[in-house]
Amino acid sequence: MAHSRRDFLKGTIGLLSLSIASPELCFQSSSNVFAAPNPSGKVLVVVQLDGGNDGLNTVIPYTDKAYYDARPMLAIAESSVLKASDNLGFHPVMSKFKSLFDQKRIAVIQNTGYPNPNLSHFQSRAIYHRADPTTREEVFQLGWLGKYGDVKLSDTGNPLSVINLGDGRGSAALPKSLVAEKLIPASINSFPLYQFQTDAKYPADRNNQINTLAKSNAIKSDDFNFLYVEQTALDALDSSQSLQAGITKYTPTIKYPENSLGVQLQMAAQVIAGDLGAQVIHVTLGGFDTHSGQKSDHEELLTAISESFDAFYQDLVRLGKADSVLVMAFSEFGRRVRENGSAGTDHGTSGPMFVMGNAVKGGFYSNSPNLTNLDNTGNTIFDIDFRSVYSTILSDWLLTDPQPILGGKFENVGFINK
Amino acid sequence: MCAAEWNERSVAHMLRRVGFGATPEEIKFYLDMGQARAIDYILNYESIDDSEVDRQIAAANLDLTKTSDLILWWVLRMIFTKRPLQEKMVFFWHDHFATAIFKVKEQELMLQQNQLFRKFALGNFQDFLLAVSQDPAMIIWLDNFTNKKGQPNENYARELNELFSMGVGNYTEMDVKEAARAFTGWSINRRTKEFQFETNQHDFGTKTFLGETGPFNGDDIVRIISGKPATAQFISKKLFEFFAFQNPKQSTIDNLANIYLTSRFSIKAVMQAILTSDEFFSEKAFNSIVKSPTEYVVGTLKMLKATIDTRGKAGDILNSLSIQGQTLFNPPSVSGWDGGIEWINTSTLLNRFNFANTLSSNRMTRGATIDPKALLANSKATKSKDVVDFFLKQLGLFDVDVLSNKTLKKYLDQNDDGSKGKFTLTDANIDKKVRGLIHLIITLPDYQLN
Numbered sequence: 001m002a003h004s005r006r007d008f009l010k011g012t013i014g015l016l017s018l019s020i021a022s023p024e025l026c027f028q029s030s031s032n033v034f035a036a037p038n039p040s041g042k043v044l045v046v047v048q049l050d051g052g053n054d055g056l057n058t059v060i061p062y063t064d065k066a067y068y069d070a071r072p073m074l075a076i077a078e079s080s081v082l083k084a085s086d087n088l089g090f091h092p093v094m095s096k097f098k099s100l101f102d103q104k105r106i107a108v109i110q111n112t113g114y115p116n117p118n119l120s121h122f123q124s125r126a127i128y129h130r131a132d133p134t135t136r137e138e139v140f141q142l143g144w145l146g147k148y149g150d151v152k153l154s155d156t157g158n159p160l161s162v163i164n165l166g167d168g169r170g171s172a173a174l175p176k177s178l179v180a181e182k183l184i185p186a187s188i189n190s191f192p193l194y195q196f197q198t199d200a201k202y203p204a205d206r207n208n209q210i211n212t213l214a215k216s217n218a219i220k221s222d223d224f225n226f227l228y229v230e231q232t233a234l235d236a237l238d239s240s241q242s243l244q245a246g247i248t249k250y251t252p253t254i255k256y257p258e259n260s261l262g263v264q265l266q267m268a269a270q271v272i273a274g275d276l277g278a279q280v281i282h283v284t285l286g287g288f289d290t291h292s293g294q295k296s297d298h299e300e301l302l303t304a305i306s307e308s309f310d311a312f313y314q315d316l317v318r319l320g321k322a323d324s325v326l327v328m329a330f331s332e333f334g335r336r337v338r339e340n341g342s343a344g345t346d347h348g349t350s351g352p353m354f355v356m357g358n359a360v361k362g363g364f365y366s367n368s369p370n371l372t373n374l375d376n377t378g379n380t381i382f383d384i385d386f387r388s389v390y391s392t393i394l395s396d397w398l399l400t401d402p403q404p405i406l407g408g409k410f411e412n413v414g415f416i417n418k
Numbered sequence: 419m420c421a422a423e424w425n426e427r428s429v430a431h432m433l434r435r436v437g438f439g440a441t442p443e444e445i446k447f448y449l450d451m452g453q454a455r456a457i458d459y460i461l462n463y464e465s466i467d468d469s470e471v472d473r474q475i476a477a478a479n480l481d482l483t484k485t486s487d488l489i490l491w492w493v494l495r496m497i498f499t500k501r502p503l504q505e506k507m508v509f510f511w512h513d514h515f516a517t518a519i520f521k522v523k524e525q526e527l528m529l530q531q532n533q534l535f536r537k538f539a540l541g542n543f544q545d546f547l548l549a550v551s552q553d554p555a556m557i558i559w560l561d562n563f564t565n566k567k568g569q570p571n572e573n574y575a576r577e578l579n580e581l582f583s584m585g586v587g588n589y590t591e592m593d594v595k596e597a598a599r600a601f602t603g604w605s606i607n608r609r610t611k612e613f614q615f616e617t618n619q620h621d622f623g624t625k626t627f628l629g630e631t632g633p634f635n636g637d638d639i640v641r642i643i644s645g646k647p648a649t650a651q652f653i654s655k656k657l658f659e660f661f662a663f664q665n666p667k668q669s670t671i672d673n674l675a676n677i678y679l680t681s682r683f684s685i686k687a688v689m690q691a692i693l694t695s696d697e698f699f700s701e702k703a704f705n706s707i708v709k710s711p712t713e714y715v716v717g718t719l720k721m722l723k724a725t726i727d728t729r730g731k732a733g734d735i736l737n738s739l740s741i742q743g744q745t746l747f748n749p750p751s752v753s754g755w756d757g758g759i760e761w762i763n764t765s766t767l768l769n770r771f772n773f774a775n776t777l778s779s780n781r782m783t784r785g786a787t788i789d790p791k792a793l794l795a796n797s798k799a800t801k802s803k804d805v806v807d808f809f810l811k812q813l814g815l816f817d818v819d820v821l822s823n824k825t826l827k828k829y830l831d832q833n834d835d836g837s838k839g840k841f842t843l844t845d846a847n848i849d850k851k852v853r854g855l856i857h858l859i860i861t862l863p864d865y866q867l868n
Contacts, residue, residue: 171743187763199779204834236764341569
């Protein structure tokens with residue numbers, strides 16, 4: 001039984017007052033919330049590399065003297081770089097990633113950024129999440145994927161159309177990119193824990209409990225927090241029931257690496273295999289803020305990316321879903337060109353983004369950073385706006401007009417086969 | 419803005435904000451004191467006997483070199499303290515100067531920092547910032563031990579400006595670089611793990627910071643920052659929004675910022691102004707904040723007078739806090755927890771509900787347990803309506819919608835098949851329906867708010 005009563009919020013629009021910039025909730029009514037079909041059949045998996053990935057040690061300009069001059073301790077020796085073009089190559093731990101790149105399954109968009117870069121993790125992360133370089137982190141605002149959900153997915157009434165995954169450790173805090181006004185994304189940290197439990201001693205009373213919960217979360221109110229909690233509770237009930245029913249379709253055979261990203265991408269595969277109608281899936285790998293002792297930490301992270309992407313791709317092929325999934329990876333900024341005194345790197349500006357899938361035209365896009373022409377903080381000057389990457393995905397993969405979502409027109413980078 | 423009357427409802431509101439909720443007995447204790455005396459009592463807590471906390475902690479026989487025991491140590495303090503504001507301030511500062519054990523890796527240093535927060539809870543902000551700048555856990559957390567002359571590491575200097583004092587927009591990237599130079603050599607002794615100023619690693623050169631120039635050391639940076647109007651605004655707003663409500667009028671913050679500056683950076687003076695304001699007791703403040711997981715869990719245990727099995731190290735409580743989104747001593751980043759409505763998503767909310775179910779249905783001796791029969795012994799309630807009202811009040815809820823109230827009453831009266839029956843107060847019904855009722859009250863949307 002579906003409990004979502006999105007229509008009960010009608011008539012309260014405009015009264016909500018978390019702040020001036022709060023989204024106004026106006027949920028759509030729905031008659032059936034279970035596993036509504038994904039309208040386009042396409043899935044976007046967004047991978048957040050949290051903390052600021054050192055792009056220069058991920059995609060290495062191995063012919064650039066300025067790179068070696070700036071990084072006496074941290075530079076990757078030319079001899080060990082996995083060369084992918086005449087002047088660029090991948091970190092030596094990324095052999096599986098390189099192999100996917102060689103098969104034209106991965107596009108690398110070099111030197112992405114935005115004007116007047118902000119070196120704060122929190123501000124820059126919010127900028128990427130909201131596709132808005134003027135946003136202030138502390139204000140509650142819509143995210144770019146949330147806006148997409150509002151336009152394209154809220155009508156399905158499926159509480160699993162937008163999903164945020166966690167790795168089972170900690171909790172799955174919702175990224176700001178998923179904040180929407182017409183739907184509440186499902187945030188799932190662990191499949192076994194994602195269900196509403198009642199007293200095991202009295203199973204016959206369970207339905208009464210569930211019905212009471214649903215009713216007491218359908219009270220009218222003009223308070224934003226109250227309504228948000230209510231709708232989240234109803235969606236949690238519904239989405240947990242369909243999730244538990246759907247994930248049984250997946251049988252694990254591909255071995256994923258035992259790291260946070262591997263766990264989350266396998267969960268993503270399980271959701272995709274279940275045909276639960278998910279169209280946007282967000283996962284996060286943290287730990288990229290490598291201010292000191294960067295070498296081993298960054299190696300571990302790049303290994304996680306390389307091996308997890310490979311396992312996920314192989315799994316999608318096995319499941320017959322490789323044509324319908326696109327993966328995009330981003331980080332809130334790159335890192336300082338010159339290494340610091342702690343064998344690490346401080347906050348930087350522009351960096352590479354990655355896109356993977358059968359629909360991708362592989363290769364390198366846009367110009368690599370000029371390491372001899374830096375800004376006054378010693379950071380690279382971006383070549384292409386990150387919103388161009390979003391725009392390309394929205395128009396050529398999700399088949400949506402990017403302009404209302406991104407608030408402007410951005411060039412098509414051309415990394416998707418149309 | 420009009421203040422609400424001084425009654426059970428407003429006292430419950432006050433104690434949710436300055437503490438972690440309160441039992442009906444505690445509410446009566448403060449209510450009888452009268453408003454002015456009660457606020458004075460809350461603010462001037464040093465003289466309150468807090469030995470009950472020490473007894474509870476001693477009985478728990480904790481090993482504070484273990485992170486789980488360290489968290490339990492603090493949770494027990496929150497539950498059993500008679501100085502609610504002291505622990506609430508420590509909780510506030512832990513989020514403000516957010517430091518995490520995943521990087522610091524030394525429980526002892528995390529404990530030391532937590533005690534520092536307790537010492538300066540309502541203290542002088544300049545002294546506090548200086549102490550934080552010399553706090554070993556902080557020095558490890560933001561890499562200042564690697565910040566050396568000629569090879570500055572900006573991590574601490576940046577967050578000091580951005581997150582701990584003034585906020586973005588009030589300094590330049592050059593100010594960050596110059597502040598980093600001033601903090602070179604602020605390190606820790608490898609053996610004793612104490613703060614140590616390393617003269618030969620310090621950059622004694624001239625720096626220009628926020629328009630002032632001199633051979634600044636870290637304490638000069640702290641002094642300059644502490645007196646800035648931007649700091650006064652930032653700290654005042656953050657305190658007001660944590661204790662009262664979001665998005666106050668600019669004049670409210672200006673007034674608090676002025677008190678901060680004229681009192682020479684007294685946190686207590688700012689807090690006194692907040693707690694004695696009409697705004698704090700206004701309808702706009704009531705139920706306007708989303709409970710954090712810690713407030714949710716600690717408040718529930720406290721209000722239901724739960725027995726906490728510390729032999730089992732309360733693993734159920736600690737794990738639940740974590741999957742609800744808040745592992746104490748382990749904030750996700752230096753900006754702390756986003757909090758507010760971002761505490762709520764489908765997963766964290768289910769984890770709250772399931773914490774409630776685990777607590778209300780636990781009939782073992784292990785883990786946290788409640789005794790609904792003992793709670794009801796203080797009451798004359800026997801009919802379903804009265805039992806609902808009794809437990810709503812026990813959990814500090816005075817504003818629940820009449821429809822929710824009826825729905826809960828209906829649940830008590832309901833047979834298994836959903837048909838209408840009649841609740842009677844028998845041991846069997848207490849074990850089944852009253853436990854179920856408690857679970858459902860803790861899942862109300864009203865109960866997710868403070």
